[in-house]
Structure formats: structure tokens, C-alpha cells
Amino acid sequence: MASWANNVRAVLLDVSGVLYDSGGSGGGSAIQGSVDAVNRIRQAGLKLRFCTNESQATRSHFAQKLQRFGFSISKEEVTAPGPAATRLMKEQGLRPHLLVHDDLLPEFESIETSDPNCVLIGDAAENFSYQNVNRAFQVLINLQKPVLISLGKGRYYKETDGLKLDVGAYMKALEYACDIKAEVVGKPSPNFFLSALEEMGAKPEEAVMIGDDIVNDIGGAQSCGIRAVLVRTGKYRPSDEKHPEVTADGYVDNLAHAVDILLASRASNQ
Amino acid sequence: MASWANNVRAVLLDVSGVLYDSGGSGGGSAIQGSVDAVNRIRQAGLKLRFCTNESQATRSHFAQKLQRFGFSISKEEVTAPGPAATRLMKEQGLRPHLLVHDDLLPEFESIETSDPNCVLIGDAAENFSYQNVNRAFQVLINLQKPVLISLGKGRYYKETDGLKLDVGAYMKALEYACDIKAEVVGKPSPNFFLSALEEMGAKPEEAVMIGDDIVNDIGGAQSCGIRAVLVRTGKYRPSDEKHPEVTADGYVDNLAHAVDILLASRASNQ
Structure with missing residues (x-):
């Protein structure tokens, strides 16, 4: 055995x-x-x-996808980087500027986001525009002590129409621009x-x-x-x-x- | 003396x-x-x-700006990363996929860009969309030996409406995603x-x-x-x-x- x-x-x-x-x-x-x-x-x-x-969708959407494949699974049984980050931010009194996928936004409804004192990035995909990435950079560089929280550090992943840049690439861009190290949440x-x-x-x-x-x-x-x-x-x-x-x-x-x-x-x- | x-x-x-x-x-x-x-x-x-x-404009535009300030200067007297990169690519038989500012494109008119075997990035500003950065990544990751040429490695620069991410940040993103080191052209x-x-x-x-x-x-x-x-x-x-x-x-x-x-x-x- x-x-x-x-x-x-x-x-x-x-x-x-x-x-x-x-x-x-x-x-x-x-x-x-x-x-x-x-x-x-x-x-x-x-x-x-x-x-x-995965950080492109809320746990609800994620559970629904698996249910379609035939799995018995509820949202409450999913551990994902989003809720882990929420817990971390609440513990440390952090108010994030969010640079995440639109479908992930509901995960952070319980978090105060005005007057941000950190930046949280996830796999934002199309939301990684120059304007959005630059805005996240400006928030960070204007903080006395810039705090960057990243939902994973993957380099890229595969979709049916080809490989896509993952959150780790943008984490590295912001780390370099601000001369900081991100705190990675997730496995x-x-x-x-x-x-x-x-x-x-x-x-x-x-x-x-x-x-x-x-x-x-x-x-x-x-x-x-x-x-x-x-x-x-x-x-x-x-x-x-x-x-x-x-x-x-x-x-x-x-x-x-x-x-x-x-x-x-x-x-x-x- | x-x-x-x-x-x-x-x-x-x-x-x-x-x-x-x-x-x-x-x-x-x-x-x-x-x-x-x-x-x-x-x-x-x-x-x-x-x-x-500077890599946001051709040498012509750059010289014209200085002429407006009163300087005696001609385009031919400007040494900039764009022409240095052109020379490098011609020497090494490189055909770039270009991720640069629209105003810099005329600088590369003499270079073959079909069937790219390298990626060249400059300070592309608004052109750093997710689609464009992802396309550059896909070109790189599909090469047997990915070659990334970067027009500088600045972190950010100051404009009248605030700090802006410079080419170095995107260079780092692509370096991380492809596990490579860029060749930096420019001072x-x-x-x-x-x-x-x-x-x-x-x-x-x-x-x-x-x-x-x-x-x-x-x-x-x-x-x-x-x-x-x-x-x-x-x-x-x-x-x-x-x-x-x-x-x-x-x-x-x-x-x-x-x-x-x-x-x-x-x-x-x-």
C-alpha cells in the first residue's frame, strides 16, 4: 500500500x-x-x-464550466488566487488599484478600492492596454512604498488560437519599471x-x-x-x-x- | 588647461x-x-x-524639433538607436517584426520585414496594446532561437501629463515570457x-x-x-x-x- x-x-x-x-x-x-x-x-x-x-473568471464561472463537463463542484469548493488576494489585502489594510480581467471584478466587490495603496494584477488579457498598464505603473511609482500583488507568475498559456502572455510577463514589466518585487498569490x-x-x-x-x-x-x-x-x-x-x-x-x-x-x-x- | x-x-x-x-x-x-x-x-x-x-520619432522629426528651439542641426548628424538597429539587422541578416512607435516606422523602410526572424521593440507608447505585445511574443516563441532587439532599456520617462512606461519594461516582459535576454541598441x-x-x-x-x-x-x-x-x-x-x-x-x-x-x-x- x-x-x-x-x-x-x-x-x-x-x-x-x-x-x-x-x-x-x-x-x-x-x-x-x-x-x-x-x-x-x-x-x-x-x-x-x-x-x-486561473484568474480570468470568478469562482462561480469557473465552477459552472466544470459542471458543464459533468463534475460535481460548487463555487465554495474552489480555492483560487482572487479570494486569497482578498484575504491578504484585508489582513494588511491594502486598497488595490485593480488590473484584472473584467470577469474577475466581482471577486473583489468586498474590497475598498478608493485611494489605492497597492496594485493587484491578474491575467487581464485584453485589459493589458498601454493605458491600463501605465496607469497601474503610475499608481505604484507614486506610492511611498510600492506594493504589487500578482495572481500567479505564469509566463504564458495555450489557447485554441495560440499562446497568450500570462500575468507573469506584466508582473515583470512593473517590477522592472518600479524596481520592486511583487508578492505572488496562488500556487x-x-x-x-x-x-x-x-x-x-x-x-x-x-x-x-x-x-x-x-x-x-x-x-x-x-x-x-x-x-x-x-x-x-x-x-x-x-x-x-x-x-x-x-x-x-x-x-x-x-x-x-x-x-x-x-x-x-x-x-x-x- | x-x-x-x-x-x-x-x-x-x-x-x-x-x-x-x-x-x-x-x-x-x-x-x-x-x-x-x-x-x-x-x-x-x-x-x-x-x-x-529617443525612439519615438525618426531622426528627421527629431532634428526638426531641435531646429524649432533654434539649433543648427540636420537629420544626418543625429545618431539614434533606430539606424543603429538597422545596421545591426542588415549585418546579421535579421528581418524584424516591428513593435515601435508609428512615427519611427519610416526609419526601417530599407529593411525586409516579411517572414520575421527577430523582434525589434522601441518606445511604442500607445502601440503597446495587449494584441501587439502578444503578437511580438508569438513571433519570438515560435522562433528556433528567439532574438529580441530593444532600442534602449529605460524604465520610464517624464511627460507633461506624468510618468510613462519606457521600452525597458516591455523588453523585460518579453524576456521573461520567452526566457531570453534582449540585445540592447543605444547608449x-x-x-x-x-x-x-x-x-x-x-x-x-x-x-x-x-x-x-x-x-x-x-x-x-x-x-x-x-x-x-x-x-x-x-x-x-x-x-x-x-x-x-x-x-x-x-x-x-x-x-x-x-x-x-x-x-x-x-x-x-x-
């Missing part, structure tokens, strides 16, 4: 590449066996969170994983993260004391199993395979 | 902060004594080049100064650079074996005279003062 599966009470699931593959006319499709795997996690009474770095930031645990009421040693990104999912979770298992779907490449810095606690063919092992472990303990 | 002025046959002049101060309704105004100083350099039979990093790049010398038919030891930027003007020129004198106008700050890395060959109050010393040195040698 794989030791990573022992005494697990809470499961953190990466989404893209674990639950579904993006692309195609419908925006993607479920990975074989993963819809059923999510149902089996629920039926076993395990706690569950969906952990994503692999420890705060992101700890938030997901807190929302579930689980301890690190009770949880397992399942993802397809050896650095952001596996390395990030392990740095918080959470066991982490790499799936051989999504962006997985065989070289990930010989990564120079990160060794997963387990390697599985896909999410269904991971759940088989998890449930077998529970059965043997009961 | 100041030794930096001995046996000078060629003068390289920085423009903004040496000839004129930018800003205000007319786009700026000549610095006291500098119009006359340029005339005196000509009357003394010294070779002369105007060396600027302080040695090629830039050597081009100016070549255009004048002068050797480094025959020339002097006069500028207000201790790093880009003074340090850049000195790295090519050109003497360099700092003026106490423009962006000059007293701390520049105690710079940890660069010591100018001379410090003068303004361009007129520099020309006084230059001409006195010539008189004593004749």
Missing part, C-alpha cells in the same frame, strides 16, 4: 490537466475517469478542495495551500495534493508539509519524475488511479 | 538635458548658451554628432558610440562625449575609449560626481562652459 495514501482526510485537486484538458470548441473535456473519481472522493466522506491558479505560494486547508478545517499532515505540475503543485504543497502526488496527465512529462529539486510522494497514471489507491488505503484501515 | 580638451577633433553631444530641457507646452526649451555653443563647435571646424536614445551600448565615430570618421582618442547621464553617457563613452564630460544640467545631481563606478574626465556647468574650455585648448595648440 502506497504510504502517501495513509490517513488522508482531505484532498486538494489541481484542476486543469487533472480534471480536464483545456482547448477545443467547448473549452475542453473531462479526463477519462475523473468525473467518477471526484464522486468517489465525496462518497468516501473525504474533504475536498479544487485548487486553481506555489504556501499561503495558497494553507488557505485551502483552513477552509476545509484540515491539518497539513491530513491532506494530499494531486496535481500535474511538479513545481507549482507538488513542490508548493510539500513546502507546507502536505503530501503530494503527480498525475501522468495534463502537462506531465516523463522527465518530471527525475526533477532535480522536487520528488513527489507518489506517481499515478491519472486521478482515477490516485483515488483507487486512496480508497484502498481507507478500506484497509477500517 | 583641462586635459580632457586636448587634441579633440570630434564632439558627441547628448541632446535632452544638454541642448534642451523637455516639458512644457512647446515640448521644451533650449538650455541657456547651448544654441550658441553648437554654433561655436561648428565654427571651430570640429566634427559633430548628436547622440540620443550605453559600445556599438552605439562606435557607430557615431564611424559616421564622423573619427577615432575614439580624438573624440569627447558631453552628456548629463553619468552611466549611459559618461560610462558608455569611456568603455569605448572616448573621453567624457558631465554637464551640470538636465538630470545631473551633485551625487553624480561621487558615483561609485564612473568618474567623468571632466565636469562643467553646462555645454557653453564645455565649449569655452574646448576652444581655449585648441587656441593654445595653434
Whole structure:
């Protein structure tokens, strides 16, 4: 029996590449066996969170997309950079100037944005106009101590019509212009994983993260004391199993395979 | 007699902060004594080049602006990053995808731009839309060996309605997204100064650079074996005279003062 599966009470699931593959006319499709795997996690009474770095939509829209693929998922079960940033800003008394996708704006309705004392950027896509980026720069450079919060640090991602610049590129532009370092919210930031645990009421040693990104999912979770298992779907490449810095606690063919092992472990303990 | 002025046959002049101060309704105004100083350099039979990093306009437009301030200057006497980049691209067989200001486009009319094998960025201002920056990124990431040429690496500059992001910020965004380093054309790049010398038919030891930027003007020129004198106008700050890395060959109050010393040195040698 794989030791990573022992005494697990809470499961953190990466989404893209674990639950579904993006692309195609419908925006993607479920990975074989993963819809059923999510149902089996629920039926076993395990706690569950969906952990994503996507920042182009609110959690509601994100959950709706997954429901269309057949997944049982509610908005409240999604841990995303937007709410993590909201929590951070509330804790630190930060009032952001927002440079984000229009569809993400509702996520920040509870935050005071007048007289901004920081800048928050996400994957704003078309909203990354010169005027908007310059405006964010002007807010930063006029602050006594410029604070830049970034919803991830991805370089680019793939859409059906080609590769697109991700938030990390614009984060770097603003970092250079203002000679500062951004605070990155989202995987692999420890705060992101700890938030997901807190929302579930689980301890690190009770949880397992399942993802397809050896650095952001596996390395990030392990740095918080959470066991982490790499799936051989999504962006997985065989070289990930010989990564120079990160060794997963387990390697599985896909999410269904991971759940088989998890449930077998529970059965043997009961 | 100041030794930096001995046996000078060629003068390289920085423009903004040496000839004129930018800003205000007319786009700026000549610095006291500098119009006359340029005339005196000509009357003394010294070779002369105007060396600027500005990349928002062709040399023609740039010369016309200075003519309005009263300067005797022709387009052919301006050394700017655009022509330096053109030379570089012709030498290396590079066909650029251009991400530059519309007013700079005529500078590249002699360059083949179909089937691009590099990206050239300048201070494109409003042309830095998400679509345009993303298109430049896509060209780069699809090249076997991405080549990015940048007309300078400035962080930002000041306009009458506030600070504006300069080309360096977008250079950093593309560098990060593609995991590459850009080739910077313009001061302080040695090629830039050597081009100016070549255009004048002068050797480094025959020339002097006069500028207000201790790093880009003074340090850049000195790295090519050109003497360099700092003026106490423009962006000059007293701390520049105690710079940890660069010591100018001379410090003068303004361009007129520099020309006084230059001409006195010539008189004593004749």
C-alpha cells in the first residue's frame, strides 16, 4: 500500500490537466475517469478542495464550466488566487488599484478600492492596454512604498488560437519599471495551500495534493508539509519524475488511479 | 588647461538635458548658451554628432524639433538607436517584426520585414496594446532561437501629463515570457558610440562625449575609449560626481562652459 495514501482526510485537486484538458470548441473535456473519481472522493466522506491558479473568471464561472463537463463542484469548493488576494489585502489594510480581467471584478466587490495603496494584477488579457498598464505603473511609482500583488507568475498559456502572455510577463514589466518585487498569490505560494486547508478545517499532515505540475503543485504543497502526488496527465512529462529539486510522494497514471489507491488505503484501515 | 580638451577633433553631444530641457507646452526649451555653443563647435571646424536614445520619432522629426528651439542641426548628424538597429539587422541578416512607435516606422523602410526572424521593440507608447505585445511574443516563441532587439532599456520617462512606461519594461516582459535576454541598441551600448565615430570618421582618442547621464553617457563613452564630460544640467545631481563606478574626465556647468574650455585648448595648440 502506497504510504502517501495513509490517513488522508482531505484532498486538494489541481484542476486543469487533472480534471480536464483545456482547448477545443467547448473549452475542453473531462479526463477519462475523473468525473467518477471526484464522486468517489465525496462518497468516501473525504474533504475536498479544487485548487486553481486561473484568474480570468470568478469562482462561480469557473465552477459552472466544470459542471458543464459533468463534475460535481460548487463555487465554495474552489480555492483560487482572487479570494486569497482578498484575504491578504484585508489582513494588511491594502486598497488595490485593480488590473484584472473584467470577469474577475466581482471577486473583489468586498474590497475598498478608493485611494489605492497597492496594485493587484491578474491575467487581464485584453485589459493589458498601454493605458491600463501605465496607469497601474503610475499608481505604484507614486506610492511611498510600492506594493504589487500578482495572481500567479505564469509566463504564458495555450489557447485554441495560440499562446497568450500570462500575468507573469506584466508582473515583470512593473517590477522592472518600479524596481520592486511583487508578492505572488496562488500556487506555489504556501499561503495558497494553507488557505485551502483552513477552509476545509484540515491539518497539513491530513491532506494530499494531486496535481500535474511538479513545481507549482507538488513542490508548493510539500513546502507546507502536505503530501503530494503527480498525475501522468495534463502537462506531465516523463522527465518530471527525475526533477532535480522536487520528488513527489507518489506517481499515478491519472486521478482515477490516485483515488483507487486512496480508497484502498481507507478500506484497509477500517 | 583641462586635459580632457586636448587634441579633440570630434564632439558627441547628448541632446535632452544638454541642448534642451523637455516639458512644457512647446515640448521644451533650449538650455541657456547651448544654441550658441553648437554654433561655436561648428565654427571651430570640429566634427559633430548628436547622440540620443529617443525612439519615438525618426531622426528627421527629431532634428526638426531641435531646429524649432533654434539649433543648427540636420537629420544626418543625429545618431539614434533606430539606424543603429538597422545596421545591426542588415549585418546579421535579421528581418524584424516591428513593435515601435508609428512615427519611427519610416526609419526601417530599407529593411525586409516579411517572414520575421527577430523582434525589434522601441518606445511604442500607445502601440503597446495587449494584441501587439502578444503578437511580438508569438513571433519570438515560435522562433528556433528567439532574438529580441530593444532600442534602449529605460524604465520610464517624464511627460507633461506624468510618468510613462519606457521600452525597458516591455523588453523585460518579453524576456521573461520567452526566457531570453534582449540585445540592447543605444547608449550605453559600445556599438552605439562606435557607430557615431564611424559616421564622423573619427577615432575614439580624438573624440569627447558631453552628456548629463553619468552611466549611459559618461560610462558608455569611456568603455569605448572616448573621453567624457558631465554637464551640470538636465538630470545631473551633485551625487553624480561621487558615483561609485564612473568618474567623468571632466565636469562643467553646462555645454557653453564645455565649449569655452574646448576652444581655449585648441587656441593654445595653434
